Amino acid sequence: MLNIKNLIVKIGDKTIINDLNLNVKPGEIHAIMGPNGSGKSTLSSVIAGNEDYTISKGEILFNGNNINDLSPEQRAHKGIFLSFQYPIEIPGISVINFLKTSINETRKANNLEPLSSKDLLKLIKEKQDLLKIDTQFLSRSLNHGFSGGEKKRNEIFQMAMLNPKLAILDETDSGLDIDALKIVANGINSLTNSKNSIILITHYQRLLDYIKPNYVHVLYEGKIVKSGDKSLALTLEKKGYDWINNNEEL
Amino acid sequence: MEFKEYIKSTYEKLLFDSKINESNNMIKLREYSYEKYNLTGLPSLKNEEWKYTPINKFLKNNYLLQSFDKNEIKSFDITKFIIPNYNSFKIVLFNGEFLPKYSSKIENSKLFICDIKKFFKKNNTQLIDKNKYIFDKYFSKILTNKNSLCLLNNALINSGLYICIDENYIVEKPIEIINFNSFVNPEFSQTRNLILLKKNSKTEILERNISLSDSVSSVINSVSEINLEENARINYYKIQNDKINSLIDSTFINQYKSSVSNFGTYSLDGKLVRNNLYFYLSGSLAESNLNAITLIDKKSHVDHYTKVNHNISNCTSNQLYKGIYDGKSRGVFNGNILVEKNAQKTNAFQKNNNILLSKYAKIDTKPQLEIFADDVSCSHGCTVGQLDEKALFYLKSRGIPTKEAKALLMFAFCKDSLNTVNNIELRKYLLKIMSKKINVKLDLNEIIS
Structure with missing residues (x-):
């Protein structure tokens, strides 16, 4: 699915991602953990195609094709989805209009007919129940005045509507109370299958109580310094990131 | 011939005809206005209100003030230009001239529309007395003498409309004024409208300028006076997307007690567009709402000037001006609110937000508040940014x-x-x-x- 090889990303002279390698296969869930400033959000932005960052070395392969030079919308059309850590508030665009435009532009790029209003509403109905989203919510301005929890739920709702092959969830758990966390985690779980993959970016192992990753990676100074299974997250939770610093094995 | 000399000779010719055909009031108005105009001439960049729009340079080219070769319309298909599902009374003008033949037939004694020139004539018995009385009462009464282009319009008016809506009458569908422009030579034309809404009446007016020629660019100096009597309501929209001609539009709105006006100015094209909106809130509880969207590119130039005069207490005005500028386009917003000493309890707000899509586009925005009363709620603000x-x-x-x-x-x-x-x-x-x-x-x- 996703294969990142020797990726180096810089802003100015500063190296943010330093020779990173990552291989995500269909059906896998990978968790990426790491201290503040380790490059987690940059990595997710770079995979999604944010043009603020330039790749100075390495390549990102998606289903075998190099996507380094693709625009964010082209990547989205191929099935890459980024759930934003801080979803952007856009007053004046309703959630439903945004969803419709997003879905139909993606369908257009894949040579599919636009979804009829009836089919769209049917799909919405199905997915809104999953994330306990009120119908009124759909006519509100996109993320405008949403609570932290509503914003994150809206992100996963979009994910459900777009049905991506690869979803990168950037700190989807931050700012959620326990109930909201459960709703969001259940939503994510019900969207996983053997064909799609998820990269979870998180500070805490809390989310991993609900979503079971196949792999846990530790990102430190732009590099994956340790990979393991779910137990690595528990060790990190207990010992903190200092443990990585001091760990002689590294 | 210098443009100034040319204006003078055209005026003299017109006055000669006027003295034969027109009423004494009209002759006096033309004479008085020309003299006043002549003191200042066309506004220059030194005039603070025209600082960003060099109209005198723009008008230097040889624009004709009177057309000698008139483009006649033989057959004309208006259906091409209609707005889908917009059910309206269509008032068709051709180079400013009212064409009843192509306009909707209005068989309603409560809505009176005619060519404004009818009122200029000496001893015109065709007109109903009541309208003649209204015309004399309201015509050229709220213009400012500071705007020399309005004075020039007074001196040289050659076309326009008179609209009067009777008391308590709600016009059942919008009045759509479509001005088709097709000049043989570049002209500097002077059109004039007088609109009166009597007590408790209500209407929507849409004004559009459409160019039928794609090569001859003219300048239209249009002046409108609108009077809203007690409790009258008007929704007035202007769509400005004529890419060939330039437009200087001055609209004066006088509002009496409890009247409401909603103005929308939508400028989407034009070599040069200047909108002057003057509001006079003369009766308490009157409300004026000014909205505008400017969406231009290339080398278009759109200048909005507003002046809202709160002359009396308890009135409200809202200005919301949005602008998006691409290419090498240029925008100006010069918004003024004047709250007179006895206009207590005034609510006056003004907002101007702009987006520049290109590094060559430019906006000059100048919000101004002058407040002489001490118990008011007023605000203004402007922003300029990118997407x-x-x-x-x-x-x-x-x-x-x-x-x-x-x-x-x-x-x-x-x-x-x-x-x-x-x-x-x-x-x-x-x-x-x-x-x-x-x-x-x-x-x-x-x-x-």
């Missing part, structure tokens, strides 16, 4: 291509101003021509819902 890059990335990451993503953000930016257009068909039409302007196809019903 939000983060929002753009967010939309793109959801598969929305750059052009469409930008368009969505632009429509979102204009939405509050667009939503003030009460007529849904007109709103759809505006969205349609705006989409065409930025070359996107989006589901418009979704955007306005």
Whole structure:
């Protein structure tokens, strides 16, 4: 699915991602953990195609094709989805209009007919129940005045509507109370299958109580310094990131 | 011949004819206005109110003040230009001249529309006395002598409309004034409208300028006076998307007690467009709402000047001006609010937000408040920025291509101003021509819902 090889990303002279390698296969869930400033959000932005960052070395392969030079919308059309850590508030665009435009532009790029209003509403109905989203919510301005929890739920709702092959969830758990966390985690779980993959970016192992990753990676100074299974997250939770610093094995 | 000399000789010729055919009042008005005009001439950049729009340089070219070769219309298909589902009384003008033949027939004694020139004539017995009385009472009464282009219009008026709506009458559909322009030679034409809404009456007026020629560019100096009697209501929209001609539009609105006016100015094209909106709130509890969207590119120049005069207590005014500028276009917003000493309890607000899409586009914005009363609520503010890059990335990451993503953000930016257009068909039409302007196809019903 996703294969990142020797990726180096810089802003100015500063190296943010330093020779990173990552291989995500269909059906896998990978968790990426790491201290503040380790490059987690940059990595997710770079995979999604944010043009603020330039790749100075390495390549990102998606289903075998190099996507380094693709625009964010082209990547989205191929099935890459980024759930934003801080979803952007856009007053004046309703959630439903945004969803419709997003879905139909993606369908257009894949040579599919636009979804009829009836089919769209049917799909919405199905997915809104999953994330306990009120119908009124759909006519509100996109993320405008949403609570932290509503914003994150809206992100996963979009994910459900777009049905991506690869979803990168950037700190989807931050700012959620326990109930909201459960709703969001259940939503994510019900969207996983053997064909799609998820990269979870998180500070805490809390989310991993609900979503079971196949792999846990530790990102430190732009590099994956340790990979393991779910137990690595528990060790990190207990010992903190200092443990990585001091760990002689590294 | 210098343009100044040319204006003089045209005026003298016109006055000669006027003295034969027109009423004493009209002759006096032309004489007085020309003398006043001649003291200052066309406004220069030194005039603070014209600082960013060099109208005197622009008018240096040899524009004709009177047409000698008239473009005649033989057959004319208006259906090409109609707004879908916009059911209106169509008032068709050709180079400013009212053409009843192509206009909707109005068989209603409560709505009176005619060529304004009828009132200029000596001993015109064709007119109903009541309208003659109204004309004399309201014509050229609220113009400011400081605007020399209005004075020039007074001196040289050669076309326009008179509209009067009777007491308690609610006009059942919008009045759509379509001015088709097709000049043989570049002209500097002077048109004039007088509109009166009597007590408790209500109407919607849409004004459009459409160019039928694509080579001859003229300058239209249009002056309108609108009087709203007690409790009258008007929704007045102007769509300015004539890419050939330039327009200087001065509109004066006098409002009496409890009257409401909603003005929308939508400027989407034009070599040079200057809008002067003068509001006089003369009766308490009157309300004026001014909305505008400017969406221009290339070398278009759109200058908005507003002056809202709060002359009496308990009135409200709102100004919301949105501008999006691309290419080498240039925008100006010069908004003024004047609150007189006895205009206590005034609510006056003004907002001007702008987006520059290109590094060559430019906006000069100058909000001004002059307050002489001490118990008022007033505010003004302006912003200039670019499209939000983060929002753009967010939309793109959801598969929305750059052009469409930008368009969505632009429509979102204009939405509050667009939503003030009460007529849904007109709103759809505006969205349609705006989409065409930025070359996107989006589901418009979704955007306005």
